[in-house]
Amino acid sequence: MSLHAQKNSKQSPNKEAETTLNKEEQKLLSYIDANLPRAIEMLKESVNINSGTLNIEGVKKVGALFAKEFEAAGLQTHWVSMPDSIKRAGHLVAMTPMAKNAQGIKKPKGKKLFLIGHLDTVFEPDMPENPFTMLNDSTATGQGANDMKGGDVVIIMALQALNAQGLLKDAAITAYLTGDEEHAGYPREVSRGDFIETAKQSEIALAFEGANGLNKVATARRGASGWQLNVTAKTGHSSGVFTENAGYGAIYEAARIVNTFRETLSTEKYLTFNPGVFIGGSDMQYEEAKSSGTAIGKTNIISPNAVVTGDLRFLTEQQKIDARATMQKIVDQNLNGTKATIRFVDGIPSMAPTEGNEKVMEVISGVTTSMGMGATTAGDPGSRGAGDISYVAQYMDCIDGLGASGRGAHAPGETINLKEFPVLIKRAALTIYRLTR
Ligand SMILES: [Zn+2]
Numbered sequence: 001m002s003l004h005a006q007k008n009s010k011q012s013p014n015k016e017a018e019t020t021l022n023k024e025e026q027k028l029l030s031y032i033d034a035n036l037p038r039a040i041e042m043l044k045e046s047v048n049i050n051s052g053t054l055n056i057e058g059v060k061k062v063g064a065l066f067a068k069e070f071e072a073a074g075l076q077t078h079w080v081s082m083p084d085s086i087k088r089a090g091h092l093v094a095m096t097p098m099a100k101n102a103q104g105i106k107k108p109k110g111k112k113l114f115l116i117g118h119l120d121t122v123f124e125p126d127m128p129e130n131p132f133t134m135l136n137d138s139t140a141t142g143q144g145a146n147d148m149k150g151g152d153v154v155i156i157m158a159l160q161a162l163n164a165q166g167l168l169k170d171a172a173i174t175a176y177l178t179g180d181e182e183h184a185g186y187p188r189e190v191s192r193g194d195f196i197e198t199a200k201q202s203e204i205a206l207a208f209e210g211a212n213g214l215n216k217v218a219t220a221r222r223g224a225s226g227w228q229l230n231v232t233a234k235t236g237h238s239s240g241v242f243t244e245n246a247g248y249g250a251i252y253e254a255a256r257i258v259n260t261f262r263e264t265l266s267t268e269k270y271l272t273f274n275p276g277v278f279i280g281g282s283d284m285q286y287e288e289a290k291s292s293g294t295a296i297g298k299t300n301i302i303s304p305n306a307v308v309t310g311d312l313r314f315l316t317e318q319q320k321i322d323a324r325a326t327m328q329k330i331v332d333q334n335l336n337g338t339k340a341t342i343r344f345v346d347g348i349p350s351m352a353p354t355e356g357n358e359k360v361m362e363v364i365s366g367v368t369t370s371m372g373m374g375a376t377t378a379g380d381p382g383s384r385g386a387g388d389i390s391y392v393a394q395y396m397d398c399i400d401g402l403g404a405s406g407r408g409a410h411a412p413g414e415t416i417n418l419k420e421f422p423v424l425i426k427r428a429a430l431t432i433y434r435l436t437r
Pocket residue numbers: 118147148181209210
């Protein structure tokens with residue numbers, strides 16, 4: 001980082017800033033400019049293949065399209081299949097020869113990188129189509145354009161640019177594009193087993209989920225887990241409710257617990273929990289797999305059953321453990337005549353903010369500064385959900401949010417910002433370049 005670049009940090013990418021980029025880096029930028037139409041074409045082609053998580057054929061098709069492009073960048077690809085029982089397509093893996101021969105005699109230059117993308121989208125074939133369409137000269141819409149086929153193309157174009165300058169020869173890079181990020185198959189040990197094992201051979205994970213502007217990356221992501229509260233109670237005629245003998249019933253007890261969760265924990269930073277289903281009554285049925293249930297209840301009967309299910313999002317493992325302990329204590333203070341139990345289920349771990357992540361961010365900040373865009377800082381972890389990178393965060397340094405920018409991910413009109421797209425490809429290429437020297 002030179003003083004010269006700092007002085008220009010408020011300006012947009014310009015000629016002057018190029019003085020802080022070396023010859024190889026400048027060539028990378030020229031390649032990306034010259035090949036931008038191909039990047040848009042690749043994006044369009046991939047967006048126009050429906051790849052809803054459950055559309056196994058479609059996910060595989062997008063995988064085949066991207067595999068060709070990774071191979072054009074000199075990487076070797078293979079497909080990781082899932083057992084039929086998982087009902088998911090599988091994953092695409094692409095490795096530079098140096099990453100593939102991890103046990104080889106020659107050591108790679110720089111850090112071993114693990115680049116993360118996903119092939120699936122939230123849009124299944126039975127939802128309304130939204131083919132790739134230019135809305136104006138800098139915005140396009142289409143299913144997964146932003147989340148995250150745009151990010152996948154950022155990875156591919158960055159690697160193609162590096163390969164064109166012969167810069168991947170000594171680099172150990174693995175790109176891992178999962179086929180079920182939006183709705184990972186169960187059990188997670190199977191759907192994410194190979195992903196985690198493969199990642200462990202690398203030192204730094206970079207994920208290309210949606211970018212939040214040009215100067216922010218994610219150094220932390222919250223994890224997601226679930227809970228189910230079951231309440232049973234004495235039943236009887238409603239006229240006796242609140243009395244020593246009849247008690248309070250299951251609905252009052254479940255309401256007390258959920259409300260006390262809110263009163264006790266809702267102001268804790270980065271912690272959220274949301275009840276999604278709340279059922280109570282006499283003849284109650286709850287089907288976990290469908291998140292659905294029924295209840296019959298008469299107003300003159302004290303309810304004997306209630307069930308509530310919810311999520312729990314947290315920034316660190318410790319925060320999750322502490323929150324669960326507090327919730328358990330609240331559950332245990334049963335109202336007269338009732339009995340409550342809570343069951344916690346692990347979902348996606350969190351990517352906690354670490355010093356190592358911060359250090360990788362400094363490298364990226366050096367890149368954006370050299371590009372004349374100013375420094376890069378960490379985005380608010382509270383604004384992001386859980387992602388694939390979280391599965392490997394405990395093993396290595398991690399950064400997310402390196403993909404395409406846009407609006408409305410997961411909503412029908414999702415858009416990608418095509419003005420920022422080439423800048424983000426350049427940021428990715430220079431980051432990979434600097435980390436692998
Ligand atoms: Zn995504």
